Amino acid sequence: xxxxxxIKKPTIATVAEQAxxxxxxxxxxxxxxxxxxxxxxxxxxxxxxxxxSRSWTARNLxxxxxxxxxxxxxxxxxPWFVQLLLGIEEELVTRDCSxxxxxxxxxxxYDATRVLDWVQGHRxxxxxxxxxxxxxxPILRAALDARLPLVAVVPDETATDIPVLQCNNIExxxxxxDHLAGLGHTRIAFAGGPPHSIxxxxxxxxxxxxxxxxxxxxxxxxxxxxxxxELEAGATFAKELLAQxxxxxxxxxxxxxxxxxxxxxxHERGVMVPREISVVGFDGLPFGALTWPSLxxxxxxxxxxxxxxxxxxxEGMADPGRIERIQFRMHLIARxxxxxxxxxxxxRRHLRAVSTETDxxxxxA
Amino acid sequence: xxxxxxIKKPTIATVAEQAxxxxxxxxxxxxxxxxxxxxxxxxxxxxxxxxxSRSWTARNLxxxxxxxxxxxxxxxxxPWFVQLLLGIEEELVTRDCSxxxxxxxxxxxYDATRVLDWVQGHRxxxxxxxxxxxxxxPILRAALDARLPLVAVVPDETATDIPVLQCNNIExxxxxxDHLAGLGHTRIAFAGGPPHSIxxxxxxxxxxxxxxxxxxxxxxxxxxxxxxxELEAGATFAKELLAQxxxxxxxxxxxxxxxxxxxxxxHERGVMVPREISVVGFDGLPFGALTWPSLxxxxxxxxxxxxxxxxxxxEGMADPGRIERIQFRMHLIARxxxxxxxxxxxxRRHLRAVSTETDxxxxxA
DNA sequence: GTTCGGCCTGAAACCGCTATCATGGCCCTT
DNA sequence: AAGGGCCATGATAGCGGTTTCAGGCCGAAC
Numbered sequence: 013x014x015x016x017x018x019i020k021k022p023t024i025a026t027v028a029e030q031a032x033x034x035x036x037x038x039x040x041x042x043x044x045x046x047x048x049x050x051x052x053x054x055x056x057x058x059x060x061x062x063x064x065s066r067s068w069t070a071r072n073l074x075x076x077x078x079x080x081x082x083x084x085x086x087x088x089x090x091p092w093f094v095q096l097l098l099g100i101e102e103e104l105v106t107r108d109c110s111x112x113x114x115x116x117x118x119x120x121x122y123d124a125t126r127v128l129d130w131v132q133g134h135r136x137x138x139x140x141x142x143x144x145x146x147x148x149x150p151i152l153r154a155a156l157d158a159r160l161p162l163v164a165v166v167p168d169e170t171a172t173d174i175p176v177l178q179c180n181n182i183e184x185x186x187x188x189x190d191h192l193a194g195l196g197h198t199r200i201a202f203a204g205g206p207p208h209s210i211x212x213x214x215x216x217x218x219x220x221x222x223x224x225x226x227x228x229x230x231x232x233x234x235x236x237x238x239x240x241x242e243l244e245a246g247a248t249f250a251k252e253l254l255a256q257x258x259x260x261x262x263x264x265x266x267x268x269x270x271x272x273x274x275x276x277x278x279h280e281r282g283v284m285v286p287r288e289i290s291v292v293g294f295d296g297l298p299f300g301a302l303t304w305p306s307l308x309x310x311x312x313x314x315x316x317x318x319x320x321x322x323x324x325x326x327e328g329m330a331d332p333g334r335i336e337r338i339q340f341r342m343h344l345i346a347r348x349x350x351x352x353x354x355x356x357x358x359x360r361r362h363l364r365a366v367s368t369e370t371d372x373x374x375x376x377a
Numbered sequence: 378x379x380x381x382x383x384i385k386k387p388t389i390a391t392v393a394e395q396a397x398x399x400x401x402x403x404x405x406x407x408x409x410x411x412x413x414x415x416x417x418x419x420x421x422x423x424x425x426x427x428x429x430s431r432s433w434t435a436r437n438l439x440x441x442x443x444x445x446x447x448x449x450x451x452x453x454x455x456p457w458f459v460q461l462l463l464g465i466e467e468e469l470v471t472r473d474c475s476x477x478x479x480x481x482x483x484x485x486x487y488d489a490t491r492v493l494d495w496v497q498g499h500r501x502x503x504x505x506x507x508x509x510x511x512x513x514x515p516i517l518r519a520a521l522d523a524r525l526p527l528v529a530v531v532p533d534e535t536a537t538d539i540p541v542l543q544c545n546n547i548e549x550x551x552x553x554x555d556h557l558a559g560l561g562h563t564r565i566a567f568a569g570g571p572p573h574s575i576x577x578x579x580x581x582x583x584x585x586x587x588x589x590x591x592x593x594x595x596x597x598x599x600x601x602x603x604x605x606x607e608l609e610a611g612a613t614f615a616k617e618l619l620a621q622x623x624x625x626x627x628x629x630x631x632x633x634x635x636x637x638x639x640x641x642x643x644h645e646r647g648v649m650v651p652r653e654i655s656v657v658g659f660d661g662l663p664f665g666a667l668t669w670p671s672l673x674x675x676x677x678x679x680x681x682x683x684x685x686x687x688x689x690x691x692e693g694m695a696d697p698g699r700i701e702r703i704q705f706r707m708h709l710i711a712r713x714x715x716x717x718x719x720x721x722x723x724x725r726r727h728l729r730a731v732s733t734e735t736d737x738x739x740x741x742a
Numbered sequence: 743g744t745t746c747g748g749c750c751t752g753a754a755a756c757c758g759c760t761a762t763c764a765t766g767g768c769c770c771t772t
Numbered sequence: 773a774a775g776g777g778c779c780a781t782g783a784t785a786g787c788g789g790t791t792t793c794a795g796g797c798c799g800a801a802c
Binding site: 067110 | 640
């Protein structure tokens with residue numbers, strides 16, 4: 013205390029010396045193993061006095077750990093993964109582990125070598141790949157070959173050899189079906205994303221089956237493809253659909269971006285949503301709440317998924333080889349873009365929306 | 378090659394042995410120091426053969442580094458910082474350094490001890506605090522006391538003892554002034570955020586000065602305060618302003634969230650934007666492009682700021698004690714919410730917007 | 743009064759890599 | 773022909789922890 017100020021950071025040896033015990037004793041104390049009460053008190057005092065904090069680098073080296081998990085995100089999905097990160101972080105904090113972030117974009121998306129180098133050499137105990145797609149498969153394979161625990165979140169659904177977290181898109185479709193049927197819609201259109209997207213297919217399938225349960229038939233003529241996932245694709249589709257007289261009272265788009273594109277064009281064309289047509293998307297993007305009208309959507313529980321991804325990763329470290337598929341339920345966020353089906357020819361009063369404004373997702377608390 | 382498969386990961390010693398050289402030679406090779414051509418070839422071969430990759434943990438321990446920088450983000454600003462992260466990452470990749478992410482929220486926002494623990498004990502060589510506010514000051518102080526290089530991005534502007542990156546809000550104000558003056562507006566309102574926000578004040582000041590340069594006076598009666606930064610505050614303000622007959626032809630709100638709230642209410646009330654009134658925000662939030670009409674705004678070059686923050690952090694590691702304030706210019710993104718000033722009483726034709734759609738910010742490429 | 747067994751603690755090896763210092767060739771100089 | 777430098781490499785001491793193993797001390801059991 014009264015000593016000359018040391019410039020060097022105190023190490024475990026400093027503490028041991030000051031307390032007059034061996035380093036191993038200090039180490040035991042630090043790790044909560046048994047030490048006598050006297051020593052314990054003395055050590056706490058010395059440590060507090062010195063402001064000592066142990067080097068995780070050294071600890072990890074000794075233990076053969078890396079002390080962090082890597083999260084690879086596809087940077088093109090901007091705001092999508094923020095909640096996911098928070099969920100992961102939440103879980104990590106309880107494990108004295110940190111979150112190493114990297115984007116596939118910057119590591120060189122298609123170069124498995126670079127990712128692997130990051131992964132093996134750098135210092136992660138496992139990786140979580142956010143929104144992997146089929147084209148990322150080589151990277152995943154390589155990581156697996158390197159015996160690196162790995163979890164993919166919202167992956168290309170055809171992957172069978174890695175643990176994946178995904179949403180139940182079929183159920184999501186039926187949720188929309190129930191919602192729209194409840195509002196009295198009977199003629200509904202669906203617009204998918206890229207031609208062979210499995211997400212689209214499942215959402216459509218769920219929608220179709222759900223509607224069927226209500227005795228409503230989704231006509232094949234009312235199933236379209238936007239050709240992509242982006243807002244522009246949705247806008248293009250809207251222009252086509254709205255160029256002709258409306259034959260449907262609601263349109264379901266395969267994701268929120270498409271739906272927002274649709275809403276936008278609807279506004280340009282003066283088509284009233286939801287009075288003339290209801291619009292529903294999928295994903296639960298936060299800014300869907302900010303448009304006018306705000307977008308009814310089926311949200312993915314991102315934060316929860318982050319938590320589970322992390323937990324699953326640690327399980328995978330303990331018990332490698334277990335490959336499973338964890339499904340999450342999506343939940344409806346009814347906002348303003350969906351409303352009662354227009355009554356054909358009926359004199360309808362000004363009816364804005366029945367939106368229940370369940371705006372706040374359970375995990376956004 | 379033909380040896381029995383070792384379960385253990387190869388280390389530098391394995392490589393040395395296989396190649397018949399000393400570990401120090403391998404180390405030199407790995408670090409790009411000089412070794413003879415023969416040895417070099419032999420080593421590359423052995424390394425490739427063994428699939429060796431070096432342990433960054435060990436390297437860092439030896440070098441006394443941590444090999445990563447920490448980024449503390451305030452989780453409440455969802456999508457705001459994604460571009461920032463990408464900018465940081467971009468810079469980090471060239472330095473074989475990784476990005477450790479943590480949110481102030483989870484580390485316990487107001488508990489400097491916990492952040493410090495993360496910071497000292499865990500393993501970062503420095504930290505970047507994104508969007509720090511005055512209330513985070515104790516954390517910054519503590520980090521500084523621990524001699525930990527630190528950079529604050531878009532900070533509370535009154536901080537003087539740490540390197541900060543910030544936007545030139547005054548200039549941003551004049552940019553808006555030029556834009557609106559160019560569109561013929563002469564009666565303009567400004568709505569600030571929280572009462573004492575310095576950002577608000579600067580933006581207002583720039584606006585006022587800029588307008589003055591065009592011979593336009595910003596009347597004090599036309600300066601309002603929304604009381605907060607959130608969308609709802611903007612909506613509330615809009616309700617008040619739009620309850621009375623319009624006396625201004627344009628309204629400038631202190632950030633995008635407020636402006637989006639305003640737009641929303643304007644739509645509800647059937648007020649045409651920009652035909653009846655132009656609306657401008659600040660920040661450049663990505664989803665400002667998705668609303669209808671899309672929002673004219675002055676954007677912060679987030680990705681660039683991320684890059685610079687990172688570079689500055691490394692400089693600070695080499696040369697501690699240098700405290701400076703780096704300013705960034707914001708740039709106008711003219712979209713649909715701003716248009717020519719309505720001609721009072723004139724018979725105007727349907728004029729949608731003069732938006733030049735400079736939608737894509739330079740750094741979004 | 744020994745011997746055995748538990749409980750704490752100390753000594754030292756090790757985790758994988760870097761850096762410093764020492765060494766031994768080889769070429770070049772005078 | 774001998775000495776001096778330089779170059780490439782080898783040996784080794786850390787970096788800051790953890791863990792194994794051995795040993796000292798004390799009470800209980802024979």
